[in-house]
Amino acid sequence: MSAGPVPASLARDRRPPLLRLLAMARPLRGRLLGAAAAGAAATGCGTALLALSGFLLARASQHPPILAISVAVVAVRALSVGRGVSRYLERLASHDVAFRVLGQVRLAIWRRLEALAPGGVAVFRSGDLLTRLVSDVDATQDLFIRGVTPLLAAALVGGAAVTACLFILAPAAGVLAAGLLTAGIVVPLAGAVAARKAARAAAPARGKLAASVTELLDGAADLHAFGAADAALADADATDAELTQADRRTATACALGAGLMSAVTGLTVWAVLLLGVAATGAGSLSRVPLAVLTLTALAAFEAVTALPAAAIQLGQARVAASRIALVTDLPDPVREPSRPRPLPPGPFGIQLRNATVVYPPGGPPALDRVSLDLPPGRRVALIGANGAGKSTVAAVLMRLRELTAGTALLNGHDLASYAADDVRSVISGCPQDPHLFDATIGDNLRLAKPGACDEELDAAAARARLLPWIASLPQGWDTPVGTRGAAVSGGERQRLALARAFLASPPLLILDEPTAHMDPPARRALTADLLAATEGRAVLLITHDLDGLDQVDEIVVLDHGRVTERGCHRQLRHAGGPYQRLREGLGEGGS
């Protein structure tokens, strides 16, 4: 039972999401068909079992020679074993297919998120994404377990039962056919329609709930401090009420399906019995066919009993699948070339020409015709007011944002002609809001360079002035940092991020506020160190700390997305421009 590699694409197309999922199971279709066959065999055996038992008894009551019924006796046993074994095989095969596809869907979601981050992911709350990945993906398994095989089995077995009855009493076969069609199509549809509203409400409510829960716990300290915890909890409770309400509606729909199914089954069997009894009374039907007929009708419904619930679950699976498709269908935030240009050998330099970025929807440009030169070995400091567009420059250079207009060049070629991952392998550094993973200090650092040896880790940590602290910890490098680094101080967290940049040591280094949350002596020492260590490499230093900028080659002042001043410290110090105003008016700056 080994499957070939499954293409993990949930490729964007116009087909309904459930069909796309079904298409993903294509390489496993052999197994899926096997499951359907086994399912049909199981249901068939069950129906035949009851019919045959009826035959057995009816015939026996006529006191025939024993041989006349011994075949049936053996067949009854064979059928009951056959039913059990085929049901077992069907379930194993269909679940296996479902779980394999599920895994592919999870991967496809992750791949999409990875391409979308950070800009494209922000439209979702992370807790909601979590439900899409966990609950919604799980809900789609009903497509394979309840959607495909029971339908096929019901059609096959129902058809066979009706055909068998046709040979006994044609009108009764007609009634049975009508009953089976009602039970197999009308009742499930009715259930699905009754549950539709609930299905549409439940999945989003589940997402909202998970989002509130994660947000609530992530922000618990702020909520408690501001006395807002009770209100936030009330919000979560309201979402819970929404979800419970949807659950209740689904319950009603399920119950409706069960009740209707019971009614249709009972009525059909009743009608068949009525016709049979009438025929017997008229002398056109004897006792054996009558028993077989009635019991076949009764047993045939075994093939359809599960369908109303399946229809409701399929409805839920459909909602889940479209929630998944919503993620996987989001367009790329940055263009990826179809044939990426290979990275040139170093050294690397970048140029921005009239770079303009407008964040949707419309609004003023965050970057407005900004030009910047970062040839190998040049160190440029980017300064300016909050919201001036500094981090946007970094995002553009790291291919996390697309330019609205203008060009960005890496060694003379459009940045967009390289694969984004390749670009980030040479342009990287320290983000403004570094994330610490819920792992150890060592793991969090090693992430920047997976193959790094211990000496390299030590060196990077030493340069970020982190080593004495790590050495003082009883668990050293193996100390966990807590959720989002909650168990380390702000300065320690910042240094860890800086150590990552040192360890990765890309040819083009972008540092966004590397010394935030640090004390003045540490800040001064680190900035000096940093600039000394990166000599010969292109460095973009984004900072609010105006100390030590005499060591950079160029200072660029941004304001409202525009370059308002540029030059070296010597030129700008007394130029009477924004740089001088910032320095003189405010004494020592910094975080």
Next chain:
Amino acid sequence: MRAADPRLLRHARAARTCLILAVLLGLAVTGLIVAQAALLARALAAAALGTGGRALAGTLLLLLGVVAARAVAAYGGEAAALRAAARVKSQLRRKLIGHCLRLAPAAADGPRPGQVGAQATRGLDGLDPYFARYLPQLVLSVLVPAAVVATVIATDWVSGVVIAVTLPLIPLFAALVGLHTKAATRRQWRLLAQLGGHFLDVVQGLPTLKAFGRAKFQEGVIATVTSEHRSAAMATLRIAFLSALVLELSAALATALVAVETGLRLLYGHLPYQAALLVLLLTPEAYLPLRAVAAQYHASAEGTAAAETIFAILDTPLPARAVRGTAVTGTAVTGTAVRGTAPPGAAAPVPDLRSATISLAGVTVAYPGSDRPALDGLNLDIGPGELIALIGASGTGKSTALRLLLRFVDAGSGIARAGGTDLAAIPAGQWRAQIAWVPQHPRLFQGSVADNISLGQPRASRAAIMDAARLAGAAAFVEALPHGYDTPLDEQAARLSAGERQQLALARAFLRDAPLLLLDEPTAHLAPDAAAAIDDAIRGPLAGRTIIVATHRVPGLAGASQVITVGGDRRAEPASRPASPLAGAVIR
């Protein structure tokens, strides 16, 4: 294999009426099935003797009535059972969320948000089959076989004895197979919950992963966890299906035994046709409830495994005082070392911070799980209206000192008093109502800009919100947003720049009508001019309040009544909660 978890049963009480109704209707359905079988048998037997339709009218009419009643009972039973499940799930969910929120400020060793998110949704949904099917079935599995066997014995005692003898095989086999499921399902659920916790962490850290080319690698981690989950799930399913197979076979063999035995006796004329038919129709119904209970046991195994992890969280004790306060806000998270220092029941009157002095003498704080102090020997007297600056290198305990004043941690040793009352004895909720805080890494929430600023002052007027924003230097950029103060912020306000987020957090604290203002590096991420504006606000419009500010900016110190250097060179290690089992996978 325990039949039912007592803790789950306790929660089932919330839906007692629904559950009892489900069981009663289940019994009614059984009665109706027996009646239907008897009527069918009578009709078939009578017809066999040549009785025409007219003579059978009574039987057929009765049968119609039974069919109708059965449909109604099926509807009612299903509705009651599923509603019971919805009810219990909701109750458990609320409990879980509330408890986690109460535990949460201990951040470092609280439950992981992603895991709780997965538990509250997917985990609890796994309990549907438990409450809706397993529990009612458990009752029915005792009553129904008894009723069926009684009916069969009354009809044909030989068959009745055969059923009664073979019946116990079902629970026996079920128990034998079921023994092996527990560990496997636990593993299955753990993997899924871990995937949840891990996923949340990596999604939030995606920019960092991308910056270092590690996002692709995560694909591998997610692929590994999912395929492990698949094999764990398939392992449990294999057992469940095998159990179903074994039970089905034993039931089928028993049924076949009955069929053959009745057939033979029928053949030799020892048994009337009608009785034989009735026995044939009823025999499977005797085994069905037991088989169903076994099947539902397996179907709800994941749910019960999830419930176990949820109960483990609910069993984590809250710090002494938090238990007493009914509201969530009455919470403090205490270092383990100091848990229970406050005498039980001694909620002291809350000192008024507009007049009371806070005095800290030799205060030491250690985080839970760590014995080395994060804050060591702080001495500080805080008079009303003072501006106090805390300075010191990273990790010396400035933020910890502020957390102490917020009652997120309690002093391990030393004296911490407010207006002469031990800080640890003051109800946290009322105490915090007098405090506004700018954390070192503020969190903004889903909602509008105005909602975020008014977090601690929900009834504030728009004018007051705008004043606070102006004071924090946020007014200009907020007004430039597409819908101004009503602009919705996405989670963590990703659409704002870091400095802008900080300014919103400042506005939020400034707006709160609180005499004590705790500012943890309030000008971090702010440009020099914006930082200077905050300095001016602290010394100007905010001067009436008591302000404690942890800062690294020299200009921020001007005008301070005291400048305290926190800590020597001693630093504490973080709490020793084991890292997430998947955490290492981020790297390798």
